[in-house]
Each structure stands twice: as structure tokens, then as C-alpha cells.
Amino acid sequence: MIDEHRSRSVTRADVARYAGVSTAVVSYVLNNGPKPVAVLTKERVLDAVRVLGYRPNAAARALSKGSADMFGLVVHDNRSPFFAELCHTLDQRGTQAGRSLLIVNSDRTQADTAEQLRDLASRQISGLIISVALTASEQALVESLRLPTVVIGPFGETDALPAVSVDLAAGTRAAVEHLIEHGYQDIAFVGSAARYDARERGWADALSAAQLKRGLLIHTSFTYEGGYAAGVRLAEASPRPRAVFAASDQIAIGMLAALRERGVRVPEDIAVASFDGITAADYVWPRLTTAVQPLDQIADAAISVLLNPTPDPGLREFVPELRVRESCGCTPGRD
Amino acid sequence: MIDEHRSRSVTRADVARYAGVSTAVVSYVLNNGPKPVAVLTKERVLDAVRVLGYRPNAAARALSKGSADMFGLVVHDNRSPFFAELCHTLDQRGTQAGRSLLIVNSDRTQADTAEQLRDLASRQISGLIISVALTASEQALVESLRLPTVVIGPFGETDALPAVSVDLAAGTRAAVEHLIEHGYQDIAFVGSAARYDARERGWADALSAAQLKRGLLIHTSFTYEGGYAAGVRLAEASPRPRAVFAASDQIAIGMLAALRERGVRVPEDIAVASFDGITAADYVWPRLTTAVQPLDQIADAAISVLLNPTPDPGLREFVPELRVRESCGCTPGRD
DNA sequence: CTGAAAGCGCTTACAG
DNA sequence: CTGAAAGCGCTTACAG
Numbered sequence: 075m076i077d078e079h080r081s082r083s084v085t086r087a088d089v090a091r092y093a094g095v096s097t098a099v100v101s102y103v104l105n106n107g108p109k110p111v112a113v114l115t116k117e118r119v120l121d122a123v124r125v126l127g128y129r130p131n132a133a134a135r136a137l138s139k140g141s142a143d144m145f146g147l148v149v150h151d152n153r154s155p156f157f158a159e160l161c162h163t164l165d166q167r168g169t170q171a172g173r174s175l176l177i178v179n180s181d182r183t184q185a186d187t188a189e190q191l192r193d194l195a196s197r198q199i200s201g202l203i204i205s206v207a208l209t210a211s212e213q214a215l216v217e218s219l220r221l222p223t224v225v226i227g228p229f230g231e232t233d234a235l236p237a238v239s240v241d242l243a244a245g246t247r248a249a250v251e252h253l254i255e256h257g258y259q260d261i262a263f264v265g266s267a268a269r270y271d272a273r274e275r276g277w278a279d280a281l282s283a284a285q286l287k288r289g290l291l292i293h294t295s296f297t298y299e300g301g302y303a304a305g306v307r308l309a310e311a312s313p314r315p316r317a318v319f320a321a322s323d324q325i326a327i328g329m330l331a332a333l334r335e336r337g338v339r340v341p342e343d344i345a346v347a348s349f350d351g352i353t354a355a356d357y358v359w360p361r362l363t364t365a366v367q368p369l370d371q372i373a374d375a376a377i378s379v380l381l382n383p384t385p386d387p388g389l390r391e392f393v394p395e396l397r398v399r400e401s402c403g404c405t406p407g408r409d
Numbered sequence: 410m411i412d413e414h415r416s417r418s419v420t421r422a423d424v425a426r427y428a429g430v431s432t433a434v435v436s437y438v439l440n441n442g443p444k445p446v447a448v449l450t451k452e453r454v455l456d457a458v459r460v461l462g463y464r465p466n467a468a469a470r471a472l473s474k475g476s477a478d479m480f481g482l483v484v485h486d487n488r489s490p491f492f493a494e495l496c497h498t499l500d501q502r503g504t505q506a507g508r509s510l511l512i513v514n515s516d517r518t519q520a521d522t523a524e525q526l527r528d529l530a531s532r533q534i535s536g537l538i539i540s541v542a543l544t545a546s547e548q549a550l551v552e553s554l555r556l557p558t559v560v561i562g563p564f565g566e567t568d569a570l571p572a573v574s575v576d577l578a579a580g581t582r583a584a585v586e587h588l589i590e591h592g593y594q595d596i597a598f599v600g601s602a603a604r605y606d607a608r609e610r611g612w613a614d615a616l617s618a619a620q621l622k623r624g625l626l627i628h629t630s631f632t633y634e635g636g637y638a639a640g641v642r643l644a645e646a647s648p649r650p651r652a653v654f655a656a657s658d659q660i661a662i663g664m665l666a667a668l669r670e671r672g673v674r675v676p677e678d679i680a681v682a683s684f685d686g687i688t689a690a691d692y693v694w695p696r697l698t699t700a701v702q703p704l705d706q707i708a709d710a711a712i713s714v715l716l717n718p719t720p721d722p723g724l725r726e727f728v729p730e731l732r733v734r735e736s737c738g739c740t741p742g743r744d
Numbered sequence: 745c746t747g748a749a750a751g752c753g754c755t756t757a758c759a760g
Numbered sequence: 761c762t763g764a765a766a767g768c769g770c771t772t773a774c775a776g
Binding site: 151 | 466471472486493510517520662692
């Protein structure tokens with residue numbers, strides 16, 4: 075620890091000199107290979123590392139190996155609660171594997187996604203986590219990067235890329251079926267207009283299975299504001315739906331605000347169920363009944379795809395679990 | 410674009426060859442220096458870059474320059490809404506300066522902050538953004554790193570480091586004074602126990618200026634759960650305070666949940682004002698009256714400190730602006 | 745204005 | 761088990 079606070083940094087050569095070995099041996103020790111090292115030599119090296127306070131220069135390592143110990147993560151907007159939680163979990167899990175997370179928001183106005191992907195690649199990331207929908211050309215770009223890649227979330231057309239996702243249709247069905255069990259017949263949907271998003275289908279399926287006809291269909295953005303706008307439309311609809319499924323908790327929260335301001339009570343006038351299972355869902359009022367995504371499992375699966383790229387990774391799909399709270403009309407206790 | 414999808418990457422040497430110049434000249438062109446290049450030569454190079462689809466290898470660049478085009482950001486937990494918004498804004502602003510953001514959560518259990526700081530340094534980041542409280546030894550570590558550094562947020566003891574922050578005391582005073590104007594006399598405080606956090610002092614000052622005595626003082630964590638726990642205590646206090654200042658919107662939201670469940674009405678039974686100005690503050694009920702941190706200005710100032718490190722940067726302090734909504738008892742219109 | 749060359753700090757095939 | 765050396769792809773002082 076003597077020189078921990080030195081200004082010019084200690085390099086592998088210093089360590090080699092101190093330990094009386096070659097720099098190659100220092101590498102072998104630090105990387106556990108590729109060559110074996112005698113136990114005593116190894117201890118001398120480790121000692122030198124400790125004494126000199128040595129830390130490998132990651133840039134040199136990345137240049138030499140052609141790969142930095144970083145994962146690139148592309149999300150649409152790290153502020154939306156679900157993605158914030160996803161980033162956090164991936165950071166935890168990635169760190170356990172010695173990888174830092176380079177987070178890129180695709181909603182940046184200055185650069186398009188292709189440009190951001192190329193930038194990540196030029197930084198020699200060792201893996202790419204994509205949690206946004208990709209155009210066909212962006213997808214081709216990603217494939218050309220020849221990087222371990224995993225798509226998180228069900229973005230349909232990315233079949234060529236390994237994916238970890240959640241069964242949106244099943245989660246939605248569970249939520250909508252729960253609303254149906256409450257006896258609601260006129261059930262609206264608020265969510266994405268994207269074809270790949272199976273929530274709309276899950277809603278439709280649940281309704282037709284119960285021989286109910288589809289209620290009001292509202293497409294909106296996955297933001298508080300988008301939810302608010304949808305809430306306004308719901309409040310003003312006539313007849314007003316008796317229940318609604320929202321494609322994200324964030325949308326639901328925005329919706330609640332609009333409904334409340336217009337004197338529409340939840341769940342008395344309109345019941346709500348949503349999707350994601352963010353922490354805040356348990357703190358708004360009424361607390362949200364929501365299909366919870368198993369974040370830890372998703373993150374673990376994604377990281378493991380990157381760490382062990384297999385020829386045919388395919389799709390790893392999880393099923394969300396419905397968490398019942400008050401927004402649907404139930405009266406459970408607190409978590 | 411011919412070779413955009415090649416597998417082995419094109420290097421500076423390829424560009425030089427194609428353009429019929431030396432690799433040095435390619436560098437001069439791409440970096441706008443340090444040497445001037447004839448206009449025609451420059452165009453030949455740029456053309457080669459375009460044709461070959463060349464992208465510089467960031468690792469090589471970082472090794473050579475001793476500095477990667479990345480900023481390291483240390484936050485406690487990127488999920489808490491205010492920090493999520495901070496990360497997002499810093500990402501935007503950093504990107505405009507060609508810097509990516511390497512986000513590190515200090516709440517990771519696997520590594521202590523010192524270790525995380527050393528890891529960031531070993532990655533050759535070109536600047537360090539710290540938005541957590543540092544111990545004295547961590548602070549010494551940071552200084553020893555000799556990296557452009559900026560502290561975001563008022564973490565008192567970091568006087569040696571340039572800081573961009575918000576006047577916590579002033580923001581809190583504004584909020585508490587507003588509660589006082591409503592006529593509330595018994596005003597509680599929910600927030601941090603940390604000495605450097607001036608919100609408690611702001612609350613105390615506002616009260617004593619109005620010749621009111623201090624109300625209930627509750628220290629809790631900056632989470633929904635922490636706010637919930639505080640809410641429970643408030644609800645059960647007797648006499649129950651007539652108003653409360655919460656140190657963050659997130660705390661306030663947790664508090665609202667606890668109060669609501671216990672039948673304590675906000676603002677009728679207890680008025681609430683808080684701090685931060687996160688987006689969600691406008692969507693919960695009642696909507697939060699809160700001291701809004703000027704995020705864009707904070708981020709801009711922080712980035713500019715890193716980009717133009719001056720010998721004596723000192724403290725750049727912003728004053729939050731009170732946003733009045735319903736939680737304090739006012740009845741404003743929607744934003 | 746341009747180029748040849750050293751150097752950044754690693755990794756790893758190759759030789760012993 | 762250990763070492764000398766080439767190479768990763770940049771930047772930049774130095775020379776012209």
C-alpha cells in the first residue's frame with residue numbers, strides 16, 4: 075500500500091521488476107493463465123502487486139485482447155422505472171462477472187441507434203445488451219458486429235439474436251383474466267401500437283376466451299404523460315370502460331392521475347391492472363395489481379448468454395407472475 | 410459503406426494506405442490536430458474513412474492518450490428517481506462532448522466504493538462524477554487519482570473537490586416557509602441523519618425565523634420504504650404534526666402510502682412538501698409541492714467542470730425553485 | 745504540410 | 761515452469 079497514492083501509475087513492468095520475473099509471468103498470475111506458474115513465483119508476484127498497489131491498465135488490456143471488460147447496454151430511457159431497475163440489476167450481475175456497464179439511452183436526440191451501436195463496438199465492449207426495438211438494418215448492423223449479444227424484452231423481429239424475455243401475452247392474459255374474474259365485462263387496453271408487443275394480443279385472447287368483446291383500445295407512449303393522456307380518454311369515454319389493462323405500471327400511474335382529477339374512482343368506477351411490477355406500484359394509490367417481471371432471473375439469464383455464447387441460444391422466456399393489490403378491486407394486505 | 414459489415418475491423422493503417430498518406434496524417438485529420446493538414450489531403454483521408462467504414466479503436470486511443478472518452482459516474486442507486494433523471498441528463502450532456510457514461514452503483518454489495526473508484530481509474534476514464542458521500546479516505550483516494558473530478562450534490566466534507574450542488578438549506582427553507590404561510594405551526598422533518606445534509610438545518614432555520622418550535626424529527630433512508638416507515642411514525646405520533654417536510658420526493662411518496670393506509674388525509678390532516686422535483690411528483694396524489702432541483706443546469710455545470718478543469722473550481726451552487734401543487738394545501742392547475 | 749518511428753501497457757504464441 | 765519479443769491500434773514528438 076506504500077504507493078497507493080502515487081501520481082504516475084505503476085505498470086506491469088514495475089511489478090515484474092519488483093518480483094524478479096518477466097512481465098509475461100505477471101500476466102499469467104493475474105489472469106490465471108494461459109500458462110501455469112509455480113506457487114512460490116505466484117506468491118512473489120502477488121506480493122509485488124500488493125506492495126506496489128498495482129492495477130492493470132484496462133485500456134492496454136482491451137487493446138491487446140480486442141475486448142474490454144464492459145457490457146454495452148442500450149435502453150430507450152434509463153429513467154423509466156422498469157428500465158432503471160433493469161439497469162441496476164444488470165449492473166449488479168455484470169459486476170459479479172467483472173464487467174462494467176456502459177449505458178446508452180437510445181432516446182438521445184443527437185445520435186441514431188446505429189451510430190450508438192457502432193460507438194459501443196469501437197469501445198471494444200465484450201458484450202451487447204439490447205433492450206429496445208431494432209429496425210431491420212440496425213439488426214443487421216448488430217449481427218455484423220460479431221459481438222456476444224442478447225436482446226432483453228420481446229422485440230419480435232430479432233429472431234436471429236439470442237433473447238431473454240418475458241411472455242407478454244401470458245402476463246397480460248393473467249392480468250386480464252383476473253379482471254374478468256372480478257366480473258368486469260368491458261375491459262379496455264392501453265399500450266403499445268408496436269406489432270411485436272404481444273400484450274394487445276394477450277388482452278384480446280383473454281377476452282375472446284371469456285366470450286367478451288374487446289373494449290376500448292388506446293395506443294400511447296410508455297411514459298407518465300402517455301398514461302395520463304390515456305387516462306383522460308378513458309375518463310371521457312362513453313360508455314366508460316369498467317376496467318382497463320395498462321401495458322406498464324408507469325402508464326398506469328399516469329392514468330391514475332388523470333382519472334382522479336376527473337373524479338373517476340379506481341377501482342370503484344374503473345378497475346386497473348398493469349404490467350412490470352416496479353417498486354412504485356406498491357406505493358401509489360390504489361396500489362397496482364400488476365404482472366411482475368422476474369428481473370433477477372432476466373438479468374441473470376442475459377448475463378449468462380453473454381458470458382457463454384452458444385451457437386444456438388434461441389429465446390429464453392419467463393412468465394410474469396400476477397401480484398394482486400387494490401387497483402383491481404381486491405383488498406390484500408401490504409407486502 | 411462497402412465494408413460496413415466486414416468481420417475483421419479496418420484500422421488506421423488501412424485508411425492511410427487507401428488515402429496514400431501516413432497514419433500520422435490520418436490522426437491529424439481525425440483529431441483536428443495537433444498538426445495542420447492540407448485541405449486536399451484531408452479530403453482524401455475523410456473519403457477513405459467513409460469508403461472503408463473506418464472507426465477508431467477506442468481502446469488503442471485510450472492507451473495511447475492515457476485517457477478514454479468516458480466519464481465515470483458514482484451514484485448510490487441509479488433506480489431512485491432523482492438519480493435516474495440525473496444519469497439520463499448527464500448521459501445526454503456527456504454525449505454532446507463525446508463522452509460515454511460508465512455508471513457505478515455504490516450500493517453494490519460486492520465491492521466497496523474505494524474499490525469501485527480504483528476500477529474506474531484503471532479504465533482510464535477522463536473524468537469522475539461523484540454523487541455519493543465520501544469518507545475521508547475515499548476522498549484522499551479520489552484526489553490521488555489526479556482525474557478531473559466533480560462532486561454533484563452537497564456532501565459537505567468534500568471541500569477539496571470541485572462541486573456542483575444545490576442549496577439544500579435554501580430549498581428546504583422555501584418549502585418550509587411555504588408551509589408556514591399556510592398557517593401550519595407544527596411542522597415535522599423527515600430526512601437524512603447525515604451532518605452534511607443541510608436540509609435539516611434549513612427546516613430548523615425556517616421554523617426559528619417564524620418563532621415556531623421544531624416539530625417531530627425523523628431520520629430515515631432515501632427510499633420509498635424509508636418514506637413509508639416515516640409515514641407510519643407520523644400517523645401514529647401524538648399529537649400528530651400538522652405538516653411535514655420530506656427530504657426527497659421519493660420519501661414523500663412512501664410517506665403518502667403509509668398515511669393513506671392509516672386514514673390520515675393529505676393535505677387536510679397533514680400537509681406535505683418535499684424536495685427534488687422528479688417527474689412522478691406530478692402524478693401521485695396529492696401531487697407534491699416540492700423544491701425542484703435544476704437538473705439541466707446541474708448536469709451542464711458538472712460536465713463543464715470536467716471538460717475545463719480549472720485550478721480553483723470551488724463550489725457552483727444552484728437554488729432550487731419551489732413548485733407548488735396540492736400536497737401542501739394549495740389548489741393550482743396542472744403543469 | 746507530411747512521414748518514419750517510438751511508445752502507451754498489456755497478451756500470448758513461441759522457444760527454451 | 762519461465763522469458764524474450766512481437767503485436768494490438770492508436771498518438772505525438774521529432775525530423776524534414
